[in-house]
Amino acid sequence: MDVGDEQGVLVSETALPFDPIAEARRRWEAQGWSSAAAGMAAVTSIMRAQQLLLQRIDEQLRDLELTFARYELLMLLVFSQRGALPLSVIGSRLQVHPTSVTSAVDRLERQGLVRRVPHPTDRRTKLAELTPAGRELALAASARLNDTVFAEPGLAPEEVETLNAILRGLRHRAGDF
Amino acid sequence: MDVGDEQGVLVSETALPFDPIAEARRRWEAQGWSSAAAGMAAVTSIMRAQQLLLQRIDEQLRDLELTFARYELLMLLVFSQRGALPLSVIGSRLQVHPTSVTSAVDRLERQGLVRRVPHPTDRRTKLAELTPAGRELALAASARLNDTVFAEPGLAPEEVETLNAILRGLRHRAGDF
DNA sequence: GTACTATCATAGGATGTCCAACGATGGGAA
DNA sequence: TTCCCATCGTTGGACATCCTATGATAGTAC
Numbered sequence: 447m448d449v450g451d452e453q454g455v456l457v458s459e460t461a462l463p464f465d466p467i468a469e470a471r472r473r474w475e476a477q478g479w480s481s482a483a484a485g486m487a488a489v490t491s492i493m494r495a496q497q498l499l500l501q502r503i504d505e506q507l508r509d510l511e512l513t514f515a516r517y518e519l520l521m522l523l524v525f526s527q528r529g530a531l532p533l534s535v536i537g538s539r540l541q542v543h544p545t546s547v548t549s550a551v552d553r554l555e556r557q558g559l560v561r562r563v564p565h566p567t568d569r570r571t572k573l574a575e576l577t578p579a580g581r582e583l584a585l586a587a588s589a590r591l592n593d594t595v596f597a598e599p600g601l602a603p604e605e606v607e608t609l610n611a612i613l614r615g616l617r618h619r620a621g622d623f
Numbered sequence: 624m625d626v627g628d629e630q631g632v633l634v635s636e637t638a639l640p641f642d643p644i645a646e647a648r649r650r651w652e653a654q655g656w657s658s659a660a661a662g663m664a665a666v667t668s669i670m671r672a673q674q675l676l677l678q679r680i681d682e683q684l685r686d687l688e689l690t691f692a693r694y695e696l697l698m699l700l701v702f703s704q705r706g707a708l709p710l711s712v713i714g715s716r717l718q719v720h721p722t723s724v725t726s727a728v729d730r731l732e733r734q735g736l737v738r739r740v741p742h743p744t745d746r747r748t749k750l751a752e753l754t755p756a757g758r759e760l761a762l763a764a765s766a767r768l769n770d771t772v773f774a775e776p777g778l779a780p781e782e783v784e785t786l787n788a789i790l791r792g793l794r795h796r797a798g799d800f
Numbered sequence: 801g802t803a804c805t806a807t808c809a810t811a812g813g814a815t816g817t818c819c820a821a822c823g824a825t826g827g828g829a830a
Numbered sequence: 831t832t833c834c835c836a837t838c839g840t841t842g843g844a845c846a847t848c849c850t851a852t853g854a855t856a857g858t859a860c
Binding site: 461462463464465466467468470473479481482483484485486487488489491492493494495496497498499500503514521525538539541588591592593595596597598599600601603605606607608609610612613614615616617618619620621622623 | 638639640641642643644645647650656658659660661662663664665666668669670671672673674675676677680691698702715716718765768769770772773774775776777778780782783784785786787789790791792793794795796797798799800
Binding site for chain 2: 807808818
């Protein structure tokens with residue numbers, strides 16, 4: 447009769463009666479760590495926001511048997527000229543460790559969404575090449591994510607742009623580009 | 624002679640000659656997905672910012688044999704009245720799945736930083752209780768993180784507050800509190 | 801008072817991330 | 831040419847996260 451936890455638990459069952467990050471910040475201040483309190487709150491907020499968004503995204507991708515990590519890899523190939531890129535280039539662009547690329551390509555290959563092909567001149571290098579099924583699935587996943595998450599991320603349009611500007615600076619200073 | 628990759632690889636070796644997220648946004652626009660482009664950029668930026676911050680934090684915690692997940696759990700106990708909380712409460716406060724709590728407490732217990740003790744009245748429940756070593760290590764880790772990350776997260780003070788306000792709204796609307 | 805349902809913690813499995821180490825290949829220096 | 835070192839991808843291991851399912855206990859409904 448009542449709502450319960452029909453399908454996805456998704457951790458979100460529990461709404462706290464207060465903001466846990468604001469609470470942590472008050473404790474930081476009370477501890478005498480005032481100069482770090484605001485930064486602690488910001489870092490923790492980013493961690494939590496990432497977790498929330500990732501859960502929303504993965505929930506949308508579940509029927510398609512994709513995750514955000516593999517979706518990002520597919521889209522990188524979709525936007526590449528030949529639908530194929532060296533694994534090392536994929537790692538640089540997605541900013542993940544080489545072993546993460548190997549792992550993701552392993553799964554995508556098992557799903558028939560990607561193929562490993564040799565590099566034309568460098569025998570050390572392998573290319574991940576999109577299959578027709580991979581391209582099709584990537585576009586279907588984009589349509590769904592655009593509608594359900596990206597078009598309405600839970601922020602006002604001007605907040606979205608403010609966030610983009612601030613985080614662009616953070617990424618730049620961290621040496622991303 | 625040159626810099627190279629002395630100790631930590633940390634993925635960060637590769638600085639791209641352009642902003643990969645701005646590039647993705649341009650492609651979204653070109654694809655006709657304009658209404659979702661800004662949100663896609665924001666979501667991706669949050670993902671990347673989280674990854675960068677987590678790497679900085681875990682790098683600082685490595686000598687202490689801690690990770691951010693276990694550090695957060697320890698600090699939650701430090702700030703609790705009795706230095707002990709039910710595992711279910713820990714899960715609610717940290718917003719993670721019950722199995723993640725079990726896993727983290729397992730490791731902390733193996734490290735001698737936490738003890739499992741029975742709940743006084745509810746025999747289903749177990750409490751994670753801080754040991755003296757756990758409390759001491761949590762404070763040492765806080766000192767280090769305050770100095771190296773939280774006090775200087777890579778953002779101007781007013782950006783930190785803007786971020787906090789925007790992400791507080793996001794978390795609230797997602798049902799966190 | 802008994803039966804149903806909810807809650808608590810856990811086990812097992814999947815995924816993604818990192819690190820350390822390895823074999824194969826490429827390229828530059830002596 | 832030969833040697834040294836960088837680069838590329840992979841394997842194996844650690845950690846964190848989620849999901850599904852399970853057993854034990856608590857609380858409620860009849």
